[in-house]
Amino acid sequence: xxSVTQPDIHITVSEGASLELRCNYSYGATPYLFWYVQSPxxxxxxxLKYFSGDTLVQGIKGFEAEFKRSQSSFNLRKPSVHWSDxxxxxxAVTTTSGTYKYIFGTGTRLKVLA
Amino acid sequence: DAGxxxxxRHEVTEMGQEVTLRCKPISGHNSLFWYxxxxxxxxxxxxYFNNNVPIDDSGMPEDRFSAKMPNAxxxxxxxxxxxxxxxxxxxxxxTRTGVGSSSYNEQFFGPGxxxxxx
Numbered sequence: 001x002x003s004v005t006q007p008d009i010h011i012t013v014s015e016g017a018s019l020e021l022r023c024n025y026s027y028g029a030t031p032y033l034f035w036y037v038q039s040p041x042x043x044x045x046x047x048l049k050y051f052s053g054d055t056l057v058q059g060i061k062g063f064e065a066e067f068k069r070s071q072s073s074f075n076l077r078k079p080s081v082h083w084s085d086x087x088x089x090x091x092a093v094t095t096t097s098g099t100y101k102y103i104f105g106t107g108t109r110l111k112v113l114a
Numbered sequence: 115d116a117g118x119x120x121x122x123r124h125e126v127t128e129m130g131q132e133v134t135l136r137c138k139p140i141s142g143h144n145s146l147f148w149y150x151x152x153x154x155x156x157x158x159x160x161x162y163f164n165n166n167v168p169i170d171d172s173g174m175p176e177d178r179f180s181a182k183m184p185n186a187x188x189x190x191x192x193x194x195x196x197x198x199x200x201x202x203x204x205x206x207x208x209t210r211t212g213v214g215s216s217s218y219n220e221q222f223f224g225p226g227x228x229x230x231x232x
Contacts, residue, residue: 032219043118043205043223051219090157094219100145100211101170102221104157 002027004093006105013081014113021076021108023091033074034092034102035065044090050074061085086112116140118224120206126230132194135227138187139208147221148181148191149205157205163189164211196231203228 005024013019025031032051036044048059055067065076074091091105119138127133139146147162161171163183171181178197183189193200207221 034220036223043225044207045223046220049220100164100209100219101159101162102147104159106156 002103004091004103004105006091006108008108010109012111015083016080019078019081021089023074025072025093027093031093035076036090038088081112083112086110118206118208118222120224120227124228128232130195133196135191135204137189137206143208143210145209145211146189147207150202152202198231201231
């Protein structure tokens with residue numbers, strides 16, 4: 001069955017520290033992969049996406065993610081976290097053909113300590 | 115571009131009342147998705163349309179829920195009768211679907227409608 005797993009429900013980091021949020025997927029077809037961020041009371045905003053090509057993708061707000069096919073992972077990273085990065089982060093996958101449904105992970109809530 | 119527009123932003127109603135949520139997708143997008151988000155269940159896909167046709171409504175919780183897309187620029191999600199367990203944030207998202215372009219398949223989300231059923 002198709003699935004996306006975000007193993008960390010909550011993560012707390014200090015401002016200025018590095019961040020890595022994990023995402024693993026199970027998908028039979030060639031995946032399109034996404035990371036979205038949701039600030040409190042807001043909708044979801046796209047951070048970055050991977051369709052093909054370079055497996056290291058750059059996004060907005062200084063985020064990047066690396067697609068590792070062998071590990072079925074698409075982890076999100078940021079070298080230095082800012083207090084404004086506190087939010088919930090969702091990983092999602094969809095297929096390159098056929099249905100356009102997204103499969104979302106359960107989200108990781110990031111807390112940033114001053 | 116105005117983005118995906120949802121109305122109302124907040125809705126408070128009493129159990130048993132009919133609730134209608136509205137969504138205007140981004141112009142040129144041909145797929146529209148309705149999601150529900152709760153603390154307990156996270157983000158759930160309720161239904162999605164492609165070219166105004168419902169493709170998959172397997173996420174619609176029960177017959178009290180219905181959705182329509184009469185044209186490419188408007189969709190509604192209706193709950194009748196509403197129940198307290200329907201309280202959630204409902205998101206609409208749209209995208210332009212296809213193969214072979216990196217701009218396809220990225221879903222754009224509206225700000226959501228926070229529904230409270232008393």
